Amino acid sequence: MISFIKKIGGLVGGLFSSPTLLFGLGLAVLMGVYYVRVNSLEQQLKTAQSDQALIGANRDAWKQSSEQLAMLLVIQVEERQRAQDAAKALADLLQQDDDTIYTPLRQAIHAAPDSDDGPVAPVLARAIGALP
Numbered sequence: 001m002i003s004f005i006k007k008i009g010g011l012v013g014g015l016f017s018s019p020t021l022l023f024g025l026g027l028a029v030l031m032g033v034y035y036v037r038v039n040s041l042e043q044q045l046k047t048a049q050s051d052q053a054l055i056g057a058n059r060d061a062w063k064q065s066s067e068q069l070a071m072l073l074v075i076q077v078e079e080r081q082r083a084q085d086a087a088k089a090l091a092d093l094l095q096q097d098d099d100t101i102y103t104p105l106r107q108a109i110h111a112a113p114d115s116d117d118g119p120v121a122p123v124l125a126r127a128i129g130a131l132p
Contacts, residue, residue, distance in 0.1 A: 102131075 120128075
């Protein structure tokens with residue numbers, strides 16, 4: 001057994017003593033490291049490209065969603081403006097009614113002589129008081 005180990009040791013020692021073999025072995029190790037590193041970088045590149053595609057798809061979906069929300073906001077602003085315009089038009093119309101119908105009535109009531117006053121049913125008094 002010892003002689004076998006000596007033979008192996010001599011063989012291995014002889015192999016490493018040859019400069020060409022040492023250079024070849026070093027070159028093989030360097031190529032192996034290079035191959036592993038290149039494969040690692042290729043895998044990282046594939047992962048980055050996949051992530052980029054996913055991020056791009058997500059960006060496009062968020063962009064489309066935000067554009068839809070922006071359009072809805074514009075619609076809401078326009079509807080609000082129309083509602084404000086309609087409320088203003090109604091207020092103006094009511095003011096015109098007040099000026100043309102109710103103001104003369106109030107003036108006529110205030111200008112009426114005391115002899116025109118008389119007892120009024122409470123329900124009628126409340127109804128008249130609730131008028132604008």
